[in-house]
Amino acid sequence: MPVRNADIAAIFEEIADLLEIDGANVFRVRAYRNAARILQELGKDVRAMVKKGEDLTELPGIGTDLAAKIKGIVDTGHCKALDELHRRLPPAIAELLKIPGLGPKRVRSLYRELGIQTLDQLRRAVREHRIQALPGFGEKTEMHISDALEAHGGGAGRYTRVVADQFATHLLDYLKRVPGVGRVVIAGSYRRAKETVGDLDILATAEAESPIMQRFVDYEDVAEVVTHGPTRASVLLRGGLQVDFRVVSAENYGAALHYFTGGKAHNIAIRRLGQERGLKINEYGVFRGDERVAGDTEESVFAGVGLPFIPPELREDRGEIEAARTGRLPKLVELADIKGDLHAHTKASDGHNTILEMAGTAKSHGLEYLAITEHSRRLTVAHGLDSVRLLKQMDEIERLNDTLDGIVLLKGIEVDILEDGRLDFPDELLGRLDVVVGAVHSRFDLPRNKQTERILRAMDRPHFNILAHPSGRLIGRREPYDVDMLRVIRKARDRGCFLELNANPERLDLSDVQCKIAKEEGVLVSLNSDGHSTLDFGNLRYAVGQARRGWLESRDVLNSRGLNELRRLLR
Structure with missing residues (x-):
């Protein structure tokens, strides 16, 4: 079976988890x-790189040892280092990591202090209230674990977009090359750009003699064929991702794409609008009685109920239908609107590339400016x-700006917000920077009021510009810390600060709902990569x-501004 990048990444993540449970060196864990x-x-x-004999150590963060492990995984499908960890640690302990709120450090405590190795043992410890007595847990954490265990069904999980993308890209390329195939598109929550997806819904148009259905179930990544019919099939890919595939006629394409894209509530609302007009709307088209009146395009479906086209990302029944009806749909921001990146790291802290390398790649992505914001x-x-290294880097950035063409570097810092709300550097030093990005990196467990006040005090500092990854969440790995986000957003409005939407696929922090609140409160959002490498x-x-x-919209995004306007806003 072919090995995808996501497969190797999953192995390395599991190694890192098990090493952390085992108490391994923190730098070794972080490398994985x-x-x-x-x-x-x-x-x-990566599989193609190995077959071509390319040097994997040229990839950021991949040394000789990891390169050898990647080659071994590509060649054999498994990793000896992971096999050794499975032999050394209890076989079921990795299952504990699937419970939301239980990261490797907590699993290690449960294992070492209470001897918990299985989900059943964890359930028993919760019932007996033994967990709340552990240092760093408490009654509230025990209750959260209990709720998470109750919700844990053991079925297929959800996948971040970057993981789903790896499977989707290869599969779409494969399907588009099948003879007789017309259009191929992914619908569902993936097309709505949800931060995670549970499965993939793929639609295609094809000529009658096309072997598309058989080619789909024969795809090399298919682990199990769930159903297989003449126009629809469902499979499980290796790793558990389910893919539902449908072949539709050209005249039904728009109706099917609308039906399989929209959230359930959105689709119900559209059908109700149709009923008010004496229409029936389903995946096959828009009908008045037995007459089919629309459905070849999505635009025709919306026009049938008197609406303009609604972008897929808005189809959640959160006001988009009323906005469409009254001509108030937003002109949504596009990637081409982003003129710069205000949060990036280099080798000076925990990044993998030099300032010059980061600048060159940012320019190749069409960016006009890049803020270098190392950790404090x-x-x-x-x-x-520290202050000495920061001042040295500031001098380096000024020298580079004298030589760079087509991109400007900004002097910045990702400064820690301490538990009491102080910043990790004095105001005098922060005032010499172009941009100050504040971030919470510790004490995620503070009570709601204390966590909120901590952030509000930090935002009161005179040179504070942007609150990085405002909720602190890691999707599927760490819950957001308990904070009153509305108060934080309104504080940003009152102080003239900004909020980050962190592009790391494991963060995507702010959430979509919080972005909408920020827009309504008049707070600009900065879309930043938090880049640690050129990738x-x-x-x-x-x-x-x-x-x-x-x-x-573009006007709601801080870094859609040109450099001169950005500088004015930051001041």
Whole structure:
């Protein structure tokens, strides 16, 4: 079976989890996590690189040891290092990591302190209230674990967009090459740009003699064929992602695409509008009685109920139908609107590339400016900068700006917000920077009021510009910390600060709902890569998808401004 980048990344993530449970060196754990992230976001097929004999160590974060492991996984389908960890640790312990809120550190505590190795043992410990006595847990955490266990069904999970993309891209390319195939498109939550997807819905048009259905079920990544008929089939790919495939006629294409794209509530609302006009709307078209009156395009479906085209990202029944009816649909932000990136790291802290390399790649992505924002001194695990190193980097950026053409570097910092709301550097030093990005990197467990006040105090500092990844979540790995986001958004409005929409596919933080609130409160949102390598600029498309779900237009986005206007706003 072919090995995809996502497969290798999953192996490295599991190694990192098990190493952390086993108490391994933190830098060793981070090396595997960084490698997994790089592979997930890599635009090149690692399997093809291995077959061509390309040097994998040229990839950021991939040294000789990891390169050898990648080659071994491509050649054999498994990793000896992971096999050894499975032999050393209890076989079921990795299942504990599937429970939301249980990361490797907590699983390690449960294993070492209470001997918990299985889900059943975890359930028993919750019933007996033994977990709340552990340091760092408490009654509230025990209750959250109990709720998560109750919701845990053991079925297929959800996949971040960057992982789903790897499967989707290969599959779409494969299907488009089948003889007799016309259009092929992914619908569903994927097309609506949801931050995670549970499955993929693919639609295609094809000539009658096309072998498209058989080619679909014969696809090399298919692990199980669930159903297989003349016009529809469903399969499970390796890794568990389900793909539902339908072949539709050209005259039904628009109706089917609308039906299989929209959220359930949106589709119900559209059908009700149709009923008010004496129409029946389904996946086959728009009908008045037995007469088919529309359905070849999505535009014709919307026109049938008196509406303009509604972008897929808005189809959640969150006001988009009324906005369409009254001519108030937003002109959603596009990737081409983004003129710069205000959050990026280099080798000076925990990045993988030099300033010059990051600048060159940002320029190749069409960006006009790039802020270099290393971590500050408190985040020692990320090799954060002290004042001396920061001043040295500021001088380096000024020298580079004298030589660069087509892109301007901004001097910045991602400064830690300390528990009491102070910033990790004094105002005098922060005032010499072009942009100050504040971030919470510790004490995610503070009570709601304390966490909120901590952030509000930080935003009161005179040189604070942008709140990075405002909720602190990692999708599927770490819940957002408990904070009153409305108060934070209104504080940003009152202080003239801005909020980040972090493009890292595991963050996508702000959420779509919070983006919409920021828009309504008049707070600009900065779509930033939080790039740690040159590969990460490609993630800006995920931030744009999230921003579109949040109804953001170009005018709602801080870094859609040209440099001169940006500087005025930051001041």
